[in-house]
Amino acid sequence: MKMEKKDLHLEVKKMESLLQTSCRTIWENPEVGGNEKASADYFRRLLDAEGFHIINEEHLEHAFCAEYGSGKPVIAILGEYDALPGLSQKVTDKKKPVKAGAPGHGCGHNLLGSAAAVGAIAVKRYLEAEGISGTVRFYGCPEEELLCGKVKMAYYHMFDGCDFAISWHPMSANMVYDNGYLASASAHFEFKGRSSHAAFAPELGRSALDAVELMNVGVNYLREHVTSKARIHYTTDSGGFAPNIVPPRAGSWYFVRAPYISDVKEILARVGKVAEGAALMTETQVEMKVDYGCCEMQENHAFGDLAYENLKEAELPVFDEEEMAFANRLLESVSDADKEKAQKLYETEGKPMVWKLNSRNLYEINPLTASSDSGDVSHMMPMCAISTSCWPAGVAPHTWQSAAAAGSSLGEKGALCAAQVIAGIAYDLYNKPEVREDILKEFEEKKDEYTPMYEG
Template sequence: MTTGAVGFSRRSVLGAAAGAAVGAGLGLPDLVLAQATTAEAPAPASVGAAEAAVERHRDAILRISREVWDLAELSLEEVKSAKVHLRELEAAGFRTVSTGTSGFPTAFVSEWSQGTGGPVVGYLPEYDALPDLGNAAEPRPMPAPSGNPNGHGCGHNALGAGCTGAAIALKTMMQATGTPGTIRVYGCAAEETEGVKVYMARDGLFDDLDAALAWHPAPLAVTGEIMTAAVAQVQVIFRGRTAHAGNDPWEGRSALKAAELFGTGIQFMREHLRSTARMHYIYESAGVAPNIVPEFAQIWLTLRGQDRAEVDALLEWTKQVADGAALMTQTTAEYELFHGMLDLLPNGPMIALAQAHMAARPPVWTEAEQGFAKGCQKEMGLPEAGLATTVLPVMGPLRVGGGTDVGDVSWVAPVGIFGWPSFGIGTSLHTWAVTACGGMSIGDRASLDTARILAGMGYDVMTDAGLRSAAKADLEARRGGVAYAPILPADRKIPLRLPDWLHKAGGDEVVSFASEEG
């Protein structure tokens, strides 16, 4: 494949690569270059059957994408969006294994089986939206007709539709050929915040998979040896003593001053970190009025490293900084690791499989869709390059600075993942333009295209024992004898920021996979 479409650059290619790594790291430095291979495999025999099966279930796939786009529910609150997926799965003959899975009220597991034994293939739909990215399906910034301020600025409406639609289409393909096996759909709640995949991996829910399959919206069609960072999410709280800041400030002990010293300590750390490390934070609470000595301050800290060991070292050091800031201000520090994600392990056989299915049917767009994308690009001050129409050669190896909860899945099962165009070249994820494109026929096409790719990939995994063995061998080689050990603390049973109104629904309604054939 060539990369001669208008608007391609090192930065746009790398941005697409990060999109393929589930939206984990756009805006990569131009100094980081990917090595691309150019060999192309013949089109898999399953492409035609996958295309026909997706067309048969076209209406259901588009219902998922459009309804979830309209709902645009935030992370940990995707109650109705999860039900849309379950409704279509149940209508297609899938059995709901669990809801409220792994402590997330909006997560679920659904499956369908045929025959005795057989491989197990999992799909990873996401469906959470982002705040302040609501937009009409128009090529300009415009509030959504519903007035909902939230929007699918990461394209999860189409992501979810492609994954769940692929599972439904794969069932049709397997029934037509009598292929034994199990299709499992994991409702992956809250990817944008405290992704449930980490909890699911810790609970062993991916342990029996022969492959886990997913895609992510991107500006280009790409897959490859893309490695994301390991990540830790930390809440740091300082508690002091309040006092009147004018009359008797000596009676107070400022939690804000402790927080400021903590931030200063983080800045002084940076000089001595490896280039693969990242640290960023926000002050979530820093007092209520300047004439009151703040007795409470709260910081949200994110730490990233190339692997678990680097993140562990950052955790230890930043905790020492928090303790030191508390000592200097005679306050107390609470340092809580509340979420973490391992680095993503690519899988060679799964990359080749995804590339073969992508290349078999490159993206095709109407003139109106190209015009819509160009309109978005014009509004954003970007080159009016439109939508990508080629599939890039396999990328990599490439290490990016962002992280994804698919990383934990990749440590226990072979993962096949790719990026597919659902917005214009050069456009960044987490923008209004992604929301706008996802709400019209661009999002529809991306949902159907990716369902076809993922259904074909799933069928090949189900029917090719050599592929399954090679994928598992590749995973073992990349793990290098290191056992899966989540960064997520063992005592963290539900997400830290779960809304109060959902706490009672936080446990599994069905706690394990049923043993009978379904």
């Protein structure tokens, strides 16, 4: 008997305990970007046991691809598992770290990677049962919070041969994002001067710290003359010298964000000129090193339509009274204004959790204004992006409240729904050539030349 989409949804449902185990295992062992050894190894073992072929990249220790099947189309399912520094949190309605200063899953990547893996397993079982042409790939993607993991993976050609990509993220809503993410780039500026005694012979010194401060002042004036949607953030490093030493070394670290990567490159070049001006004024030298950059998400409405239809068909998260009570307690630490704004936006009818499908065009008034290296994937192949309700409306990601929800049944129910949606989207891509053609046509019309903003 032919396996239908409802059977695929049931296959995901059968794996609910596996999903919960995965979500909790990653949540209980948080690892920040660049250190995700246990998390990556967990998913490697899980998918290897299921019969996937594991492909590792020698240059990226914690990145991998798990592949099953043969032939076209090749569907990439994106998984992440890195945590955030300093967001250790117990599953409680009060700010209470498991370990002070330790990392935690305040962005719900324990849910993200787990739902993606379960969705991929369901798709594998479908391909295996039906014996049709098609390949599924689960991508273990590290360092998303550093905005560079997938950029590095693209640089090393790990996504070559893929036709479509499916992504999701825990949020407060059940919705589709047709576009989003601010493009971003990271750059370090290192100034070198000449040390001297700050009181005895200040005229002999050339202060690298003065250069850093002048650069930052210059960039603050620059803000008025870039696109209003741009964001420029920085931190500084004075080198740790005592006040009576003219600092011979100092630096600053900048993030530049804007709606398009072309804007980011232009603004970053102007920031570089400001740095050169600061060096000229202080008679120091400056070295600019661009670490990496990530792109905005390329819109694809045809793919968004497909994703939305699959959100309609999946079992949306249903929260019981105890879970709603926990969500309400989490919201006690959120301002009334923020809570009311979110509940109005998501039309929760006063409930703390979103319990229904949000409108198709909600992304237009609630865009993704953060950045993600997933944007780069959308420039290599058509990519869709969904979110499901995993924490209360009014709670922001990267907070202790979202970390608590991500370790609870609130997040796990949202992840189960996401796994069904992922599997359903893949099912349609394998079985509806006309839908594939529409998505690819739109992608070809909008795509531009893509080169990873990374130098290895």
